[in-house]
Amino acid sequence: MGEPRWLDEREAAVWRAYLAVHRELHGALDRQLERDSGLSNADYALLAPLSEAPGGVLRSRELGRLVGWERSRLSHQVARMEKRGLVVREECAEDARGSMVRLTAEGRAAIESAAPGHVATVRRYLFDALSAEEADLLGRVLHRVLDRIAADG
Amino acid sequence: MGEPRWLDEREAAVWRAYLAVHRELHGALDRQLERDSGLSNADYALLAPLSEAPGGVLRSRELGRLVGWERSRLSHQVARMEKRGLVVREECAEDARGSMVRLTAEGRAAIESAAPGHVATVRRYLFDALSAEEADLLGRVLHRVLDRIAADG
DNA sequence: GCGTGTTTGATGACGCGTCAACATCTTGCT
DNA sequence: AGCAAGATGTTGACGCGTCATCAAACACGC
Numbered sequence: 001m002g003e004p005r006w007l008d009e010r011e012a013a014v015w016r017a018y019l020a021v022h023r024e025l026h027g028a029l030d031r032q033l034e035r036d037s038g039l040s041n042a043d044y045a046l047l048a049p050l051s052e053a054p055g056g057v058l059r060s061r062e063l064g065r066l067v068g069w070e071r072s073r074l075s076h077q078v079a080r081m082e083k084r085g086l087v088v089r090e091e092c093a094e095d096a097r098g099s100m101v102r103l104t105a106e107g108r109a110a111i112e113s114a115a116p117g118h119v120a121t122v123r124r125y126l127f128d129a130l131s132a133e134e135a136d137l138l139g140r141v142l143h144r145v146l147d148r149i150a151a152d153g
Numbered sequence: 154m155g156e157p158r159w160l161d162e163r164e165a166a167v168w169r170a171y172l173a174v175h176r177e178l179h180g181a182l183d184r185q186l187e188r189d190s191g192l193s194n195a196d197y198a199l200l201a202p203l204s205e206a207p208g209g210v211l212r213s214r215e216l217g218r219l220v221g222w223e224r225s226r227l228s229h230q231v232a233r234m235e236k237r238g239l240v241v242r243e244e245c246a247e248d249a250r251g252s253m254v255r256l257t258a259e260g261r262a263a264i265e266s267a268a269p270g271h272v273a274t275v276r277r278y279l280f281d282a283l284s285a286e287e288a289d290l291l292g293r294v295l296h297r298v299l300d301r302i303a304a305d306g
Numbered sequence: 307g308c309g310t311g312t313t314t315g316a317t318g319a320c321g322c323g324t325c326a327a328c329a330t331c332t333t334g335c336t
Numbered sequence: 337a338g339c340a341a342g343a344t345g346t347t348g349a350c351g352c353g354t355c356a357t358c359a360a361a362c363a364c365g366c
Contacts, residue, residue, distance in 0.1 A: 006272055011280055014288055017295035018279075020221055022175060024302045030354085042322065061344065068173055073323055075346055080321070097331045097344045119159055126171075127164055129297045134290070135167055141291065142170035144282045149177045183324085195352065214314065226353055228316055233351070250314045250361045 025125060032121045037114035042077050043086065044118060045069075047103070047111035050087065056103030059092060063101055086110060178278060185274045190267035195230050196239065197271060198222075200256070200264035203240065209256035212245060216254055239263060 049066045064074045086107035092098030186192045202219045217227045239260035245251030
């Protein structure tokens, strides 16, 4: 870390644009979800995999793996959602340490009412702005970045 | 919003990769800053423009404009940073409503010690993974997305 | 001058996210 | 069996971010 290579003007502009997109897109999605169905991004992130799981039930660990969250974050979010009746926690039969997270009828109704608008927003702001080739390239670049971060640990 | 066009598998994969990059990159930068200099991403975001401003002073409104934050967020963050001695708030001479945010010596020392490692991390995880052409394309795509979001309001 | 509407900023409440500490259970080694 | 080590989840504290609300001060028309 002796002599850093600073970002040149092009790179700095890309970085600022990335930060701005992060901020604006996250904000827009959050506002759209909240307005249309009273859900947050965090709610949606958990409801989506739960709604696709057989029976609407997932082991907590598996849910965490699917969304890429650590245990504490997941536990807090599930606690908030349980308080609002979107999910319930149940004991895990195979492993007494574990806990199962089950979608309630209310939770399923919420995700089903929220999904179309959410997807439409992602499409309008992101994919409608990209050609198919650009989307593919973006995907490749993103995976490359993920690999580099994962390689460090 | 009657019949939504769902994301196809390629698009869904790109979207998941975007969310993952967002999560991992933000986390990696946050950990690196915290470890190396006791700063957070939010601290860094404010210290950077302040350190480049003449005299290390900026009007609150201007600082908010530079980082793209709303007033409340900025006010909270400046309050936290003032408590830790990184900045001080002063009255604004030209406009009695306003407030000036001034970098302290401690704040300047913090940003100067943090910057090389922060830039190195951004470079290692993002720009070292991209060719120059890819970085340019990414910049164009990001600006297009920003324009679409801004167009909606 | 005097209202009226706008701009600037601060604050409290609440949800989100991380870290450290903890409790409990499983696994595997001896 | 017994014990150490690891896995799974929860909790409390604290920083981050948004929204709604408030207060103070400017701007502008009258």
